[in-house]
Amino acid sequence: MKLCVAVLLFYMFQVIHGQPDYQGFISIDCGIPLNSTYQDSITNIVYVSDYGFITTGENRIISSDYMEPSLAKRYSNLRFFPHGPRNCYTLRSLVMGNKYLVRASFYYGNYDGLGKPPVFDLYLGTNYWHEVNYSDAGAFNWMDIILVVPTDYLQVCLVNKGMGNPFISGLDLRPLNTTLYPEVNASQSLVLVNSNRFHMGPTDNSIIRYPSDPLDRIWTTYNAIPNCTKISATSPMHNNLRDVYDVPPSVMQNAATVNSSRIDFSWNPSDPSANINSKYFFIFYFAELQHVPSKAVRQFDIIVNNKTWNSRPYTPTFLFANYFSGVVQGMENYSVSLVATKNATLPPILNAMEMYLVKPITAVATDPEDARAMMAIQDNFGVVKNWMGDPCTPKTFIWRGLNCSYPPANPSEIMGLNLSSFGLVGAISTNFRDLKALQYLDLSHNKLSGPIPNFIGELSSLMFLDLSSNDLSGPIPYSLLQRSQNGSLSLRVGGNPNLCGNGTSCRTVRKKINGTLLAAIVVPIVIAITLFVILFLLRQALKGKAKRKATGHEDGSALLGSREFSYKELKHITNNFSQEIGKGGFGPVFLGYLENGNPVAVKVRSESSSQGGKEFLAEAQHLTRIHHKNLVSLVGYCKDRNHLALVYEYMPEGSLQDHLRGSSWPFKCGFLYWLIKVLGALNQLYMCCFLKIGLQKHYISFKRELHIPSIIRDY
Known part of the structure; x- marks a missing residue:
């Protein structure tokens, strides 16, 4: 017993989260609380909330005026959709290419106090299903559709057409054997409108469904045959092995007959969407329920709209279900006649029938x-x-x-x-x-x-x-x-x-410090070191000038230890300078790739640049002397006739303007920006300061604005 309970709870938990239960059923009570579930006392079907199937809509309870003791639990509440033009349920874990019956149930019950049921459209995936339009606030209504699912999921959508908020009381999915309803295929489905699936039970308003019908089709009593008499079987019923509709024995055990030679009745689809282009599919079920005397004959023709469906007089088989089916063109009213032949001694009988709207599948969904x-x-x-x-x-x-x-x-x-x-x-x-x-x-x-x-x-x-x-x-x-x-x-x-940017190594970004602390660190460092650096640079400059005069290498080109590129090589590695990634006073910067695939930044002197050969060589010499683990060194240079260029290790970064515009520390950026503007000549000093306090990324931006040579490596 405990094992059975555990198994039941397992499957209930599965369906709560949007999955079919162990029978392949999905049974949703729309509008009950999140994650709640219960078992129906009549059908024993386990119903779950629509959690896991939809994320929109609001739950409501119907008006107390419509609450009755006999009301099924699932009709006491609903989900309605006051927002958005389309709201959809998604039913998952289906078998692509299989047939399913999907049922949408509606019970308005004046939940909104307006006393006027809304009118809205129902879609199955991308294809129009039917309009939901019921005038009786206290009527139970449902629509079935039988289809082949094109994917492993299915979506039922309620579409607002400006005539009230769509709502839904229940949503069910039932798997069908692929041999059933052969009229259903990838190009067309069958829609049951206004509950047009009938049996001839002796009791008015009786309903046959699961478990009597394992497919959980809902069969209601048909009472519209004039002057009919109901008869019942006294022995168990059987299905014909050729039956492709699998009508349950409980439906076939009753039949309607008359005391005359013919059964006549008419059927109105009550479908405002029907027109002359519409088609309906009818199925009539027959079975002999009584022992017929040896000399008695029950034999008749099936005539729909004056067209005989049987090619020869039909005699129902004792206790075995049989059927006649066919497609009729769309009309406002259909006449059905079962007419006894001249040889018949017994009147015609009718056990059950179904009327479907044939719905072509025309819309093509997303891949x-x-x-x-x-x-x-x-x-x-x-x-x-x-x-x-x-x-x-x-x-x-x-x-x-x-x-x-x-x-x-x-x-x-x-x-x-x-x-x-x-x-x-x-x-x-x-x-x-x-x-x-x-x-x-x-x-x-x-x-x-x-x-x-x-x-x-x-x-x-x-x-x-x-x-x-x-x-x-x-x-x-x-x-x-x-x-x-x-x-x-x-x-x-x-x-x-x-x-x-280089695709090889990255380090963790250091935690930023606030502006006050930054100022407290930078200002003393700058003031203390500035005088020393100025004196040192002056001494080195005088010493270098004297050395150049002594050696005669005034142009300094021999001091460059990096790789020398030709202008043709630069055009090749930059794909003819196709991707500009920056621009400075020296000229534009282009992205390129060396023979080994490493990205580089190629800084090319523009024709409008004021920097000449001397300045170019000075910057190149300066870069060859810089070696630091956080600096991207110079890869090479180009001095090919009038073409001057520097080749750096590539670093993807934004400009100083980008950093300042989005910065959350204006004091810090403003202070440093103007400080570096004033002391732009002291590039190496500021580089050291930034490295010490862990602001390498901001240094890059400042350096680009000032056209300071050498690039700081990204952490």
């Missing part, structure tokens, strides 16, 4: 892999927005931030994602890798952290990537740098202070 990826991304980041239902279709309800393709007969694909300022927190989701057609991805101005995953560089269609203004860290993947350099990808990564 399943793209849709699954977007739903997973939504789960990862908890995005609400209007992210419900199919991501791309219908176009009216496309998810915010998406740009999709709409080929004529193929699934839509996601081409662009603009998720800037979406409040995304955490690591970049691995599910982005499944968006194979993605060309544009903007994740800027969020709170993304951790490394940039390598798979982003493997998205072959991606042409634009903006990861700026996040908290990403670690090296930028080489594949992204390479694609950025060759022009196949526009890459933005600014505003991530912990990113490294």
Whole structure:
């Protein structure tokens, strides 16, 4: 007993979190409290709350005027949707290509006190299901649809059409054998409107459903046959092995008959959406329930709208279910006649019937892999927005931030994602890798952290990537740098202070100190050392001048120990100077790659630069003497005719202006900025000061503004 209870609780827990139970059933009571569940006393079906199936809407209880002792528990509450044009339930863990019956149930019960049931549309995925339009506030209504699911999930959407807030009382899903209802396929489904599935039970308003019908179809009593008599079987019923509708014995054990030679009745679909282009699918079930005397004959024709369905006179089989089915064109009213033949001695009988609206599946949904990826991304980041239902279709309800393709007969694909300022927190989701057609991805101005995953560089269609203004860290993947350099990808990564550009090594960023402490440290250092440095530099300058006069090497070119590049080589490693990454007084700076793949920054003297050959050689000489673990040394230089250039180790960083504009310590930046402006000539002094107090990144920005040679290595 304990084991059974444990198993039951396990499956109840599974379905609470959006999964089918052990029978494959999903049974949702819309509007009950979060994570609550109960077992129906009549059907023994376990109902769960809609937690895990939908994230929008509000719970309500129906008016006390409509609360009755006989009211099923699931109809005492509902979920309604006052916000958004479309709100969707997602049913997961289905078997792609299988057939399912989906039921949406509605009981208005004047929950809002308006006394007027709303009118809204129901969609199954991207395809229109039916309009929900019931005038009776106290009527129980449901709609069934039988379909083949194209993916491993299914979405039921309620769409507001400006005629009141959509609501729903219950949502059920039941798996069907693939051989049942052969009329249902990938191109069309069957919709049951206004509960048009009937049995001929002797008791008025009796309902047959699970467990009597293992498929949990709901069969109601049909009482519209004039002057009919009800008969019942006295022996167990059997299903014909050829039966493709699996009608339960409890439905077939009763039948309606008459004391005349024909049964005549009419059926009105009561469907405002029906028109001459609509089609209905009828199934009539027959079985002989009584022992027929040897000389008696029960034989009749089935006639619908004056068209005979049977090719020869039909005689029902004793205690075995059989059927006749067919499609009829859309009309306001249908006439059905069961007419005894001339040889018949017994009147016709009818045991049960179903009437479905044939619904073509015309809308093409988003590519399943793209849709699954977007739903997973939504789960990862908890995005609400209007992210419900199919991501791309219908176009009216496309998810915010998406740009999709709409080929004529193929699934839509996601081409662009603009998720800037979406409040995304955490690591970049691995599910982005499944968006194979993605060309544009903007994740800027969020709170993304951790490394940039390598798979982003493997998205072959991606042409634009903006990861700026996040908290990403670690090296930028080489594949992204390479694609950025060759022009196949526009890459933005600014505003991530912990990113490294060379793809090889990164260190932890030191904790920033406040402005007051910074001033207290820097000012004494600068004042104490300035006089010493000035005297030292003057002495060295005089000493160097005397040495040059003595040796005759006035141009100083022989002192350069770094690699010398030709201008042709520079054009090659920068891809003909295709990607400009900065600009200073000396000239523009271009991104390039050496033979070993290492990125470099190439600083080229512009024609408008006032710096000549002497100044150029002085800066190059200065750089060759600088050696520090936190400095990026000079890689080489170019002095090819009139072409002057310096080749540095590459460091991706913003400008001083960028740092000052977004800084949270104005005193600190303002003080240092003007201090360095005044003492710009003392480059090495300030470099040492910055290294001592752990502000290497800010030093880079100041140095660029002042055109100070040498670059500080990123921690």
